[in-house]
Amino acid sequence: MKNKLYNLIKNYLNFWRRLTDFWTIVMYITFTCDFIWNHAFEEFLGPLAAIYIGILAIYAVDKEFERWLTTDGKKHPLYCCFNNFGDY
Numbered sequence: 001m002k003n004k005l006y007n008l009i010k011n012y013l014n015f016w017r018r019l020t021d022f023w024t025i026v027m028y029i030t031f032t033c034d035f036i037w038n039h040a041f042e043e044f045l046g047p048l049a050a051i052y053i054g055i056l057a058i059y060a061v062d063k064e065f066e067r068w069l070t071t072d073g074k075k076h077p078l079y080c081c082f083n084n085f086g087d088y
Contacts, residue, residue, distance in 0.1 A: 013066055016059040023052045 030048055034041040 013059075013062050016055070016062050020055055020059045023048075023055050027052050 027048060030041055030044060034045060
């Protein structure tokens with residue numbers, strides 16, 4: 001049962017990884033074109049960046065839950081998330 005759950009989470013994480021990679025490429029292209037054409041895409045940068053940050057946040061949280069599932073299975077997932085803030 002745990003192996004099946006792990007494979008399901010891994011496939012789900014691959015979806016967010018590919019979506020994050022896609023939006024990273026979109027953001028780089030948009031920033032580069034905006035720079036080359038003297039702020040021609042200025043009105044698109046804010047909304048695209050908001051979407052990118054949202055997708056990146058979802059991917060980071062999913063990755064943290066996967067790490068919790070594989071290494072710290074006895075601790076609650078929120079413990080793993082909030083425990084890392086003290087390291088900085």
